[in-house]
Amino acid sequence: MTITMNRGVNDGPARDELRALMLATADGDVQAFETLYGRTSGKLYGICLRLLGNEAEAQDVLQDTYVKVWQKSATFDGDKASPITWLAVVARNKAIDRLRQRLPNSEDVGAAEGIADGGLSAIDVIEDRQESERLAGCLDELEQRTRDMIRAAFLDGATYPELAERQGVPLGTMKSWIRRGLQRLRGCLER
């Protein structure tokens, strides 16, 4: 019962089964919802733990995530993304909201409040399977430090100022590393 976001899930019966569970959940089928939880909560909890770094908050966020999944499963569009990707994005957005709310008195407090009621909370994601399959190879074409920073931003929730501090470089340098990295990444993915 492993859920990974690899090709096997995207092509195989696991993806179809999750789709069926999402549809049934949207229809209010509590047993389907429970099965969906059983199949996917390990991955989503792993994502939340990685972003938030502590169990209590990760559990709160996971709870909110599945409540939202129950309420919003009807908006899932199987043509745009696989179920596990959609679920991961719901969890990620909730975890990022939580992470940004931790910052007391920062210039981002206003923004964080905005995010809490909208902003990044939208659940839409477009997954291009061909691009997805090329991501690892394209990341490998970047400089190691840029690749590491992109991974740290997405997986650990680190912002530009945090990344710059970690690396001991000026903020502007960090921004230009990542921007250049994204340009190259896009060029490679769209090749």
Next chain:
Amino acid sequence: MSDDRTDMDDRNILAGEYALGALTGDDLRRARDLDASDAEFRADVERWTGRFTRLYEEVSEVAPPRMLWSRITADVGHTGASGNVVALRRKVSIWRGSALGMTGIAAALALFLVFRPPVPVPVRAVPAEPMVAVLGDAQEAKVVANWDPDRRQLITVVSGKLSGDPAHSHELWVIPAGGKPVSLGTLPGSDQSHVTLAEALAKLLQEGATIAISVEPRGGSPTGAPTGPVVASGPLKPA
């Protein structure tokens, strides 16, 4: 023309930075405005998000504690406005009536029912006694932490301003009598926080334990133990 292209390119990269979660300040605000108002930008964000999501392949699965499912069902059951709740109740009764004789999906589901979490059992904290800790601060802030053992919820109210700066987080700790500090997570920026604790942590909240707040790197102590100065602490007592 080349200006247009540059502008579009910039926007696409901004969408990437936004999807990555790296933006702060004015750039974040600009991205949020565009995301709300510009369909093309929004599609760019969705596409970048789809790309990065692939990175989650490397995140290991971790089984959440069993009690979490009962918290979710409790929440779902109380979401009064949702049409799904009515459907939920209806489906539950249908399922009770005829668990068999359904389609292939239902048959598959029935198999999984074997593995589903057990019916929620009310959790009893060992001493089910509400507790309170008043955390004095050398400066002007006061913190009151209320422990509700039935809901396993610790409510922390900060009055005044805890010393610290935006580059750091305030982390909450419980220190059992004669024991080492155990993290209860970082405090949000707001004055009040509610943290629901796992059973293992809940057991530590007993009379004689100390509740403390330390200043840590943003996101919390990297070591699992306090690394910065303690800005407030106080003993836990029966409420």
